[in-house]
Amino acid sequence: MKSRLLLKIRYHGxxxxxxxxQKNGKSVQEQMQDAIEEIFxxxxxxxxxxxxxxGVHAMEYCLCFDPPRPxxxxxxxxxxxxxxxxxxxxxSCQEVEEDFHPRYHAVAKEYIYRFxxxxxxxxxxxxxxxxxxxxLDVELMNRAxxxxxxxxxxxxxxxxxxxxxxxxxxxxxxxxRRVGDDIIFRVVGDGFLYNMVRIMAGTLLFVSMGRIxxxxxxxxxxxxxxxxxxxxxPAYGLYLNKVYYDEKEVPHEKRSG
Numbered sequence: 675m676k677s678r679l680l681l682k683i684r685y686h687g688x689x690x691x692x693x694x695x696q697k698n699g700k701s702v703q704e705q706m707q708d709a710i711e712e713i714f715x716x717x718x719x720x721x722x723x724x725x726x727x728x729g730v731h732a733m734e735y736c737l738c739f740d741p742p743r744p745x746x747x748x749x750x751x752x753x754x755x756x757x758x759x760x761x762x763x764x765x766s767c768q769e770v771e772e773d774f775h776p777r778y779h780a781v782a783k784e785y786i787y788r789f790x791x792x793x794x795x796x797x798x799x800x801x802x803x804x805x806x807x808x809x810l811d812v813e814l815m816n817r818a819x820x821x822x823x824x825x826x827x828x829x830x831x832x833x834x835x836x837x838x839x840x841x842x843x844x845x846x847x848x849x850x851r852r853v854g855d856d857i858i859f860r861v862v863g864d865g866f867l868y869n870m871v872r873i874m875a876g877t878l879l880f881v882s883m884g885r886i887x888x889x890x891x892x893x894x895x896x897x898x899x900x901x902x903x904x905x906x907x908p909a910y911g912l913y914l915n916k917v918y919y920d921e922k923e924v925p926h927e928k929r930s931g
Contacts, residue, residue, distance in 0.1 A: 679750065680738050680770045681706075686761040687731040688801050688910065693722050702726075705762055706737060706754075713753045716742035723776035723917050724783065727869075729909035731802070733786075734765070736776040736917045776917070782846060782864055782924045784916040787875035787907060789857040796855075803856065804879075804911040810857050811882045815850040818881040819859065821891035822848040822874060823927055829898035831874055832867035833906065841867060841898075847925045850878060860915070862925055869906050877904030 683706070691699035695707075703720055711717040723736040745753070750767040758764070788803035790796065791810045799805070822845045829841040847862040859875050877894070880886040886894070886904060894902045918924045 677744075678738055678740050678770050678772050678774055679747075680736060680768050680774065680776065681751075681754075682765045682767075683732070683735050683737065684763045684765055685732050685735065687726065687729050689759070689761050691728045692730065693724065693726045693735070699728075702732075702735070702762060703737075705759060706739075709754050709758045710739060710741075712757045713750075714742050714745070718742060721776060723780055724914060726914055727909050727912075729801075730912045730914070731910075732914040734916050735914055736780075738770065738774060738776050779919055780917050781921050782862055782918040783866065783914065784847075784860065784862040784918070785866070785871045786861075786913045786915045787859040787871060788911045788913070789859070789875075789879070790855045791857065792855050801910045804875075804907060806879065808883070810879075812850055812852045812857055814888055815857070815859070815878045815882050818878055818886075818888040818891055819848040819850050819861075819874075821888075821895065822861065826895050827898055828867055828870055828895070830894065830900050830903050831870045831877075832900070833869040833873075834900050836868045838867055843867065843870070847927050848874075862918075872907040872909070872912055873900075873903050873905075875904075875907045875911070879907070880904035 685702055690702050693702045695701045695704045706720050707717060718739050720737055720739045747767050751764040754764045789806055789810060790799055790803050791806045793807060795805045825844040827842050843863050843865050845863040850859050859878060861871060881888050
């Protein structure tokens with residue numbers, strides 16, 4: 675019986691043009707293919723759970739490949755980490771069914787967007803979080819974020835020019851919390867449109883700044899117009915945080931009020 679391996683990896687996206695192999699720079703997919711070839715001696719296809727844009731990070735990204743020869747599971751992560759660049763780390767390896775697909779079998783994905791609000795920028799957060807000099811109103815942002823929960827047409831929260839026709843998505847969790855100087859926007863959904871999370875984060879930023887009122891969010895969502903929502907935040911503050919394959923593990927919340 676043919677085996678298939680599921681790897682969970684973490685990566686710092688600054689050095690890459692995103693997940694997918696491209697001609698204009700290094701991709702995470704290409705780095706994984708190179709490492710697998712070096713360890714197993716054969717170049718194989720690598721299938722990922724999502725396309726992440728240039729500069730986007732991942733705390734947990736899932737990918738699959740069919741190993742050309744057997745290897746103990748506990749050795750795979752160690753071997754790959756010994757040849758991968760420091761910006762990519764294999765967290766775990768497990769065997770899955772031959773027909774398992776890391777994208778199509780996912781039932782939900784979780785993203786976070788990181789802000790911080792200190793008077794001066796922090797060099798150690800450069801490229802990892804968005805700096806806002808003025809203090810952010812986290813309670814107001816959290817109330818606004820709750821409006822995203824539920825099934826909505828998010829047409830107004832995708833990049834202009836996107837060719838996706840089905841723009842309805844279900845958001846299971848949406849919240850903003852403070853951890854020291856860091857402000858974390860966390861969102862879990864059954865799928866996301868192109869730049870959707872970055873536009874959601876930009877909309878919450880505008881709410882904190884007073885440029886959008888919290889009570890306007892339902893109307894902005896219903897309007898379906900890109901110009902009504904906030905700006906598209908920079909890629910470097912965005913992280914794919916978790917991929918869910920078990921429906922029971924997905925956090926479900928009801929919109930309060």
